[in-house]
Amino acid sequence: MKKGDGKIWLSHSGVDILYRCPRCFWLRYNRGIYQPEGIVSRLASRFDIVLKNYFSIFRATGELPPMIEGKIKGKLENPFQEVYFHPINEKFGFWGKLDECLITPENLYAPVDFKTASSDPRGKDIFPAYQNQLDEFSFLMESNGKKTAGIGYLIFFYPDHGEKLHNGFPMVIHVETVKTNTGNVEPRIFQAIKVLEGKIPAPAQDCPFCQWYDKLNQLLK
Numbered sequence: 001m002k003k004g005d006g007k008i009w010l011s012h013s014g015v016d017i018l019y020r021c022p023r024c025f026w027l028r029y030n031r032g033i034y035q036p037e038g039i040v041s042r043l044a045s046r047f048d049i050v051l052k053n054y055f056s057i058f059r060a061t062g063e064l065p066p067m068i069e070g071k072i073k074g075k076l077e078n079p080f081q082e083v084y085f086h087p088i089n090e091k092f093g094f095w096g097k098l099d100e101c102l103i104t105p106e107n108l109y110a111p112v113d114f115k116t117a118s119s120d121p122r123g124k125d126i127f128p129a130y131q132n133q134l135d136e137f138s139f140l141m142e143s144n145g146k147k148t149a150g151i152g153y154l155i156f157f158y159p160d161h162g163e164k165l166h167n168g169f170p171m172v173i174h175v176e177t178v179k180t181n182t183g184n185v186e187p188r189i190f191q192a193i194k195v196l197e198g199k200i201p202a203p204a205q206d207c208p209f210c211q212w213y214d215k216l217n218q219l220l221k
Contacts, residue, residue: 007093012133015192021207044116071175077101084140096140108149111137121156139185152178
């Protein structure tokens, strides 16, 4: 992130909180109060690191990693630009960090995001947050002068059953091609800015964090 420039830099994960709970979103950016993390698994983060290292091995060869060969056409961006920034105005900016980027046979750019799945992803609808993420990555690339392909890729990694796990853990590797719409991005960003520049909003009715606080506050009165 561009530190020290005085801007508030919004991100996909940050803006996504707005649609789960406006109050938690406002508190995060205006007061630095984050939702409690709780007990979470770091396995997905470890998968991302391992996968990024694996993909980088093939970057200089011009070949796709064997695990996705035949499922995607193109080559990995080389050199790979991982982080993008887009200034919105004097106070706000938007930034994002890609897992990977593919250059299509037409020399167009397509964002790639790794997803570690706990259930079989094949035949399922794409989560709206995943769609938004690819839209935003494409928006950031275009705002930085790269012509995008109008598509992005989600690569799902799902542990499969196997009788001989001692010979290796079987993984289902499923690729979803997603049409991107960069026109959806700026309205989301401007809506987020509007909320941040207003008074603290009401919480979402189903926000567990705000419900906990409200119940505790009533108990202590």
